[in-house]
Amino acid sequence: MSSLINNLINAMEQAVFEVTDYHSHKFKLIEGQSDWVKKLLPKATHQNVFIINDDTPFLLDFLFDANQVWHNNENAKLKSGLWTEVTDNGKELHLEAIAIKHQGNNLLLITNQSDEFSFRQKTLQTARELLLSNDKLIEQNEYLNNRIQSILKQPSEQSDILLALTKAIENASFGVLITNADFITLIENSSAEKVFNVQQTAKAVSAKPVDIITKLLINQLPEYDRIITTKSSWTGELCWMSPPSTLKWLKVALYPVKNELNELTNWIVFINDISDLKHLVQHNEQLALLDMLTELPNRISFWQALEQHIAQQDQFYLLYIDINDFRHHNEFYGHEAGDELLIEVSIRLKEQLTPADYLARVGGDEFAIILSQINCQKDCQLAVDNIINHIKKPFYTANNDLININVNVGAASYPNDAKNVEELMKFVDLSAYSAKKGKNSTLQFYDQSIKEASDKVLEIEHELKTAVTNNEFELYLQPIVDLEQRRIVKAEALIRWNHPQKGIVGPVQFIPIAEQSELIITIGKWVIESACKIAKYIEQHGYKIKISMNLSPTQVLDDNLFNFLYSKIKTYNVEPALLELEVTEGVLVDDYSVIDKLLSKVRAIGMSVSVDDFGTGYSSLAYLKKLPLDSIKIDKSFIQDIATDDNDKAIVRAVIAMAHNLNLGVIAEGVEDNEQLHFLSKNLCDSAQGYLFSRPIKVEEFLQLIKEYQ
Missing domain, CATH: 3.30.70.270 (Reverse transcriptase/Diguanylate cyclase domain)
Incomplete structure (x- = not known):
């Protein structure tokens, strides 16, 4: 029997040692006499006492922790974790030790994990290759999503759209579903049917791919309600039990399609079967609980850890x-x-x-x-x-x-x-x-006010949609005065919301929500069209006044912005020179390549461009030199204390000098008293804007103000 046990232990690449004196690290080899044992511990011979010394430093270090196990009277185990030793002939041994206290016996078990280590390395490499192919899949998803979004937003007949969508998705190597806002399928490709074995499971009501996906999302995704409510995109993994009993892992991407009122019109769903990767993971605990890119614990591992922490209370x-x-x-x-x-x-x-x-x-x-x-x-x-x-x-x-x-x-x-x-x-x-x-x-x-604020945002967003439909917005104008000629040369267009219950609502209260909900694109188009009307209206009264419009970061990224702007210039037959776009410093820096193309087109047709709130964002001197700009507006925070603050005086002088050296005009915002005006005039600031001249006013009042200045 002893020979049989020894053969079994050798076959399992293990060696068992009795601890004769754990204080002085004395051990006796009981079973296991493989070649790797002799290479690791040359003095370890059967039934002879030997000492483990610093020739194996990792093992020696582990023994100090193991002493606590052997010292106590209770049964216990302690694992060392995997470590590597290099033998005299250069061969690597991948080992794991276990200190055991069992019924009064002190034992040390060492296992050679080299075969297991080799297997894990192979599976890790295979997983990396699968993950690389997954990265390519992500790129394909993004491309196809953009393509589908553009088709769905085209003003075509429904039959034409469905035909174009069918052509776009049919050759995709992964499943694609396009649904309406209520997750009712409009179209799906054959790859989606293959993922869910639609033919084999046709008898089951839940066999419809969209029904399966929505059920999995609800059951497995804590943030599902937030994603649906906020119309957000999501990418992740879902686990599905395919009838009768086959476990499948799915990589799912969910993309919303919205109209100009930010109303949800469709969902685009991409599904890829990643069961091969997950089955590979089952053979490797490291892969099962590890994110391969960062080597951090993954979502599954985190969920388990969170449950353990809660259990500890x-x-x-x-x-x-x-x-x-x-x-x-x-x-x-x-x-x-x-x-x-x-x-x-x-x-x-x-x-x-x-x-x-x-x-x-x-x-x-x-x-x-x-x-x-x-x-x-x-x-x-x-x-x-x-x-x-x-x-x-x-x-x-x-x-x-x-x-x-x-x-x-x-x-x-x-x-x-x-x-x-x-x-x-x-x-x-x-x-x-x-x-x-x-x-x-x-x-x-987190606190309860977050939910209340979220509900409030949804309420205002709903009211904004109604405001767009009912044309509740109005443009006010604030004059910009040429300081040398003392006449109005320009006006900034500022939106106001004529709320049916709240009265006049300023942009600070609703523009951030419009920006967040993407309604800003629709509202921005209204501003552009209204500004074109106003510029033409004022010109028809005998005055050529440039109307300046603010662009939001979201508008800048809208591919259709310039085409829309140019079409409205043509529609209202307004001179492009009577229109100006204002952009912030942050937009210049964050979206440089996009803004460069846009501003070049704008200036090519005769419009001008101004940088708003200069000095409050980034250090943009390089962008001022590179981008096609006409003027900068010094933020009012530098103007309000200019009569008394030497630092503000120095900053404003420097900005004016720098702008003039770059052939840019300078506009001072927030001018409210004559002392500020005197300083700006003395230091050759070109124009000024503020309550000293006028608050934002309606168009008819603005026309009267022009006459007064004339």
């Missing part, structure tokens, strides 16, 4: 971190640079956490953290501030391109905010979404 904070503009970085710098960015963010996050904290990558550009040892909001704020400051450090791609990293952070507390995994994840996701109000890194703690 100790208070902790959960963080949800989302990288701002990641899709823009991916498109502009390429997917390789995007991967580099994700890896770097994961490293920076790890550097700011303690060993007790838990970090995982839970989505494409989303990370989650369990702050185990933090139980008050003040400490959480401090920890997140450190994380944000560390993440925001400059990041350069392999091509030496600089990417500015900003993140949104949502935070929720257990058990104060929620007492189960599902609610906690929902609340922290809503908090992170709420934090997406600007381009700067932001932390948002």
Whole structure:
């Protein structure tokens, strides 16, 4: 029997040692005499006592921890984890040790894991290859999504649209569904049928691909309600039990299609069967719980860890971190640079956490953290501030391109905010979404007001749709005065909302919501058309006054902006020289290539371009030199104390001199008294705008003001 056991242990690549004196690291080999044992421990012979010394430093280090197991009277085990030893002939041994206390016996079991290690490396390589093909799939998804979106938004007959969609999706190697707003399928390709075995499962009502997907989303996605309510896109993995009992893993991408009123018209759904990758994962625990790109725990592992933390009933904070503009970085710098960015963010996050904290990558550009040892909001704020400051450090791609990293952070507390995994994840996701109000890194703690604010935004968004339909907007004009000639040469068009219950509503109260909901495109078109009408109307009264319009960042990225602008110029027969576009510094920097093309076209037809709120955003001197611009507007924050603040005086003088050296005009905003006006005139500022001359007024009042100045 002893010989049989020894053969079995040798076959399993194991060696069993009795601990004769754990203080002095003395052991006796009981079973297992394979060649690798002799190479690892040359002095270990059968039934003879030997000492483990620093020839195997990792094993020796493990023995100090193992002593605690052997010292106690209770049965226990302690694993060393995998480590590597190199033998005299250069061969690598991949080993794992287990310290065992069983019924008073102290044992050490060492296993040679080289075959298992080799297998894992092969599966890791295979997984990497599959992931590379998955990256290509993502690029195909993005291309096809843009193509489908453009078809759906064309003003064509329904039959023509369906025909064009069928041609676009039929040759896709992955499943594609196009539904209406209620997830009723309009069209699907044959690949979708293959994924779900529609022919084989036709008898089952749930066999329809769209029914399967929606059911999986509802059951497996905590953020499902938020995604549907906010009409957001989503990409992730879903698990499906294919009848009768086949487990399938699906990579699903969900994209909304919206009309000009930001109303949902369609859903585009992409489905790819990734079961091969998942089955491969089942043979490798590291793959099963690891994100291959960042080598962090994945969403599955994080969910398990979160359940364990809740089971312990100790208070902790959960963080949800989302990288701002990641899709823009991916498109502009390429997917390789995007991967580099994700890896770097994961490293920076790890550097700011303690060993007790838990970090995982839970989505494409989303990370989650369990702050185990933090139980008050003040400490959480401090920890997140450190994380944000560390993440925001400059990041350069392999091509030496600089990417500015900003993140949104949502935070929720257990058990104060929620007492189960599902609610906690929902609340922290809503908090992170709420934090997406600007381009700067932001932390948002969950509280009831977030839900109330979200409901309020939805209410205003609904009212804005009604305002567009009922033409409740009006353009006011604020004059811009030439300081040398003392006459009105220009006017800034400022939108007002004639709300049926609230009266006149200023842009500060609704433009951010319009921007967030993408209604800004429709409202922006209304402003452009109204400005063209006004410019022509004023000209017909005998005055050539340039009308200046503000462009939002979203408008700048609208591919149809210039065509729409040019068509309205033609429709109302207005001179392009009587129109001007105003853009902010942030737009110049963030969307340089796009804005350069747009402004070049605008100036080519005779319109002018101005930079709004200059000095409050980025250091844009290089952009002022490169871009086709005509003037800059000094922000009112530098003007309000100009009579008393020497720093503001110096800044304004420098901006005027710099602009004139670049052949740019200078407009001062927020001029309210004669002292400010005198300083600006003395320092050769070209024009000024502010309450000293007039508040924003209606068009008829503006015409009367022109006459007074004349």
